[in-house]
Amino acid sequence: xxxxxxxxxxxxxxxxxxxxxxxxxxxxxxxxxxxxxxxxxxxxxxxxxxxxxxxxxxxxxxxxxxxxxxxxxxxxxxxxxxxxxxxxxxxxxxxxxxxxxxxxxxxxxxxxxxxxxxxxxxxxxxxxxxxxxxxxxxxxxxxxxxxxxxxxxxxxxxxxxxxxxxxxxxxxxxxxxxxxxxxxxxxxxxxxxxxxxxxxxxxxxxxxxxxxxxxxxxxxxxxxxxxxxxx
Amino acid sequence: xxxxxxxxxxxxxxxxxxxxxxxxxxxxxxxxxxxxxxxxxxxxxxxxxxxxxxxxxxxxxxxxxxxxxxxxxxxxxxxxxxxxxxxxxxxxxxxxxxxxxxxxxxx
Numbered sequence: 001x002x003x004x005x006x007x008x009x010x011x012x013x014x015x016x017x018x019x020x021x022x023x024x025x026x027x028x029x030x031x032x033x034x035x036x037x038x039x040x041x042x043x044x045x046x047x048x049x050x051x052x053x054x055x056x057x058x059x060x061x062x063x064x065x066x067x068x069x070x071x072x073x074x075x076x077x078x079x080x081x082x083x084x085x086x087x088x089x090x091x092x093x094x095x096x097x098x099x100x101x102x103x104x105x106x107x108x109x110x111x112x113x114x115x116x117x118x119x120x121x122x123x124x125x126x127x128x129x130x131x132x133x134x135x136x137x138x139x140x141x142x143x144x145x146x147x148x149x150x151x152x153x154x155x156x157x158x159x160x161x162x163x164x165x166x167x168x169x170x171x172x173x174x175x176x177x178x179x180x181x182x183x184x185x186x187x188x189x190x191x192x193x194x195x196x197x198x199x200x201x202x203x204x205x206x207x208x209x210x211x212x213x214x215x216x217x218x219x220x221x222x223x224x225x226x227x228x229x230x231x
Numbered sequence: 232x233x234x235x236x237x238x239x240x241x242x243x244x245x246x247x248x249x250x251x252x253x254x255x256x257x258x259x260x261x262x263x264x265x266x267x268x269x270x271x272x273x274x275x276x277x278x279x280x281x282x283x284x285x286x287x288x289x290x291x292x293x294x295x296x297x298x299x300x301x302x303x304x305x306x307x308x309x310x311x312x313x314x315x316x317x318x319x320x321x322x323x324x325x326x327x328x329x330x331x332x333x334x335x336x337x338x
Contacts, residue, residue, distance in 0.1 A: 001255060001335050001336075001337055001338070002337075002338055003244070003247050003337055003338065006240065006243060006244055006247070006337060007244065009240065010237070010240050010241065010244060013236075013237055013240065014237075023333065023335070025259065025307075025309050025333055027307075028307040028335055061268075061269045061270035062269055063259070063260065068260065068331075071257075071259045071260075071333065073257060073270050074270070075236070078234050101234050101235065101236075103234075
């Protein structure tokens with residue numbers, strides 16, 4: 001790979017856009033293709049470009065031809081996790097999710113909770129949860145988890161998340177807490193969407209410690225991402 | 232915090248900018264139960280330092296040797312490795328598989 005192509009690949013990654021590096025394995029000719037631009041010394045035919053478009057959308061690397069000569073490495077932007085509530089469980093969940101490759105943002109307008117001392121190296125957003133989530137625009141590669149335990153923060157966050165195509169929406173709280181939450185969300189006119197909320201949040205592993213609950217939440221997010229919401 | 236993938240790409244650029252020879256290995260095809268998915272990267276410099284993984288350990292040594300040869304010759308290569316049951320057992324994998332690895336020099 002030419003170093004200029006590597007520099008461009010890193011720049012597109014930094015801009016969080018999907019990009020494909022296509023290589024002809026027999027001679028090393030390459031082209032870097034993203035939504036705006038193609039640069040390199042390899043020309044693809046119409047069928048290969050069509051396959052590549054599908055691969056880009058699905059984020060799936062692989063060969064583009066039956067001969068096994070044209071390989072496309074798809075670099076998809078990181079999957080995102082938005083955590084509402086800078087609470088104890090968040091202190092465990094955020095670093096675990098980052099290790100698993102998620103780009104994590106913690107949303108909490110309460111400055112006492114959302115201090116960088118409690119959350120070193122983690123991106124914090126001090127906006128009100130509904131506005132913060134609307135601004136961060138969850139897509140189909142985003143999970144949203146509400147952990148604040150405060151309906152003033154969690155309810156608007158859930159309403160904003162339900163208005164998005166987020167692949168996972170989870171809410172902390174017991175079954176009883178969740179029943180009350182569902183009543184409040186119904187009053188907001190969200191009846192049709194309520195089935196998308198995973199609550200109580202996380203797989204039922206039986207753990208009680210914040211780190212154990214964080215594992216259960218991350219495990220459920222991973223399962224839904226790869227296997228879908230059906231149990 | 233950059234992802235593991237960006238760490239690997241950044242490492243490749245850092246080594247290249249520092250004047251080291253650099254090769255990038257990529258899993259392009261797998262058969263059976265491969266230890267690392269298609270697209271996994273391993274970056275190697277001319278001194279034998281490496282970052283990333285293409286196999287979870289079983290064939291890394293051979294890939295690094297081939298990467299050093301790629302850096303020396305400048306020619307890309309496509310290699311196929313069988314992950315034997317014996318070696319797979321050593322690194323804790325349940326069974327064998329085959330992987331095709333493309334190794335290219337950063338020029």
